[in-house]
Amino acid sequence: xxxxxxxxxxxxxxxxVVVFAFLKGDEPERIGGGTYALGFLASLLIQEDGLxxxxxxxxxxxxxxxxxxxxxxxxxxxRSWPVWVSALQSLIxxxxxxxxxxxxxxxxxxxxxxxxxxxxxMLSLAVGTFWAWQERRAAGLE
Numbered sequence: 752x753x754x755x756x757x758x759x760x761x762x763x764x765x766x767x768v769v770v771f772a773f774l775k776g777d778e779p780e781r782i783g784g785g786t787y788a789l790g791f792l793a794s795l796l797i798q799e800d801g802l803x804x805x806x807x808x809x810x811x812x813x814x815x816x817x818x819x820x821x822x823x824x825x826x827x828x829x830r831s832w833p834v835w836v837s838a839l840q841s842l843i844x845x846x847x848x849x850x851x852x853x854x855x856x857x858x859x860x861x862x863x864x865x866x867x868x869x870x871x872x873m874l875s876l877a878v879g880t881f882w883a884w885q886e887r888r889a890a891g892l893e
Contacts, residue, residue, distance in 0.1 A: 761866075764873060768880075772784030772877075775881075775884040777883045779830055783821065783824060783832075783876050784880075787872065787873070790813050790814070794810055794813055797810060805850060811844070811851070814844050814847060818844050822837050825837045830879055836872050839868040839871045840868070842864060846861055846868075
């Protein structure tokens with residue numbers, strides 16, 4: 752997984768966003784960051800790099816659980832970033848469903864959708880954490 756410079760930069764970006772969410776975010780941001788970190792680590796352990804076609808059932812299960820957590824955050828939280836994260840995570844789940852119904856999208860398209868949606872999730876989490884931090888600073892709580 753970390754054999755290219757791009758994957759190492761992406762992992763460093765993910766780690767920095769998760770650390771930022773844990774240090775400066777409120778409870779929804781910490782739950783979102785923890786969910787992303789656990790999903791990232793679990794997908795590293797479960798993914799099959801040599802599988803070119805077919806559904807990766809383990810990754811589908813992880814992504815469905817992450818969608819449920821983000822959906823719960825969007826439902827219970829008063830913030831807007833979990834809605835964006837849930838939408839992007841549903842894109843990832845739909846990409847897995849496409850392989851499940853045997854549409855056979857090109858693997859480059861499949862990987863591109865998943866990677867871009869993951870970067871969108873990290874960006875949404877970082878922006879949500881920043882705004883939660885700024886709200887606390889404006890209220891004089893920090």
